[in-house]
Amino acid sequence: MSVALVGNVWQLYAAAAMLTVPHLLGMFFGGIKNQPKLWQVIPSGLPKLMVELALGALVVIGIGQIFEPGVEMARWGFMLAVVPVFLIDVLKLFGRKAHPGDTRWYLRPRFKAPFYRVLALMVFAVTLELTVPHI
Numbered sequence: 001m002s003v004a005l006v007g008n009v010w011q012l013y014a015a016a017a018m019l020t021v022p023h024l025l026g027m028f029f030g031g032i033k034n035q036p037k038l039w040q041v042i043p044s045g046l047p048k049l050m051v052e053l054a055l056g057a058l059v060v061i062g063i064g065q066i067f068e069p070g071v072e073m074a075r076w077g078f079m080l081a082v083v084p085v086f087l088i089d090v091l092k093l094f095g096r097k098a099h100p101g102d103t104r105w106y107l108r109p110r111f112k113a114p115f116y117r118v119l120a121l122m123v124f125a126v127t128l129e130l131t132v133p134h135i
Contacts (some may be wrong), residue, residue: 002015006074006075006078007071007075011073011075011078012075012079014079015078015079015082018082018083018085019085019089021086022064022092022093023089025090025093026057026092026093029093032094032119034094034096034097035093036098036099038091039096039097039098040095040105042091042092043088046123046127047123049089049127050123050127050130052084052085053130054126054130055083055084055128056082056084056085057130059077059080059083063076063077064077067113096131106119114125
């Protein structure tokens with residue numbers, strides 16, 4: 001389906017590799033030492049989607065400053081917009097899980113009540129803004 005968007009070009013295969021390689025590395029090199037502190041700061045779920053969309057949008061804006069609108073911009077944007085996803089997935093190889101019995105910092109009891117609810121609404125609003133086209 002992506003071939004229809006950017007054509008059968010090397011940028012398509014580079015983007016596919018960036019999405020695939022971290023998962024393959026995780027399957028074959030699962031014995032990498034876990035870093036629970038890194039796990040605490042790597043976003044997951046909706047916050048991860050928000051970070052990936054925001055960074056991807058910034059990358060595409062940067063590409064728009066370099067290339068004229070057209071085919072080349074679409075190809076480079078398609079490939080480079082995947083870089084934030086790739087970087088987060090590579091970081092997840094090193095920060096796979098928390099210490100036993102621990103949870104994410106924002107789910108701890110001292111933050112859970114008002115802070116978590118406000119943060120969740122903010123993340124939802126920003127993610128919605130990034131994904132829904134303006135009418």
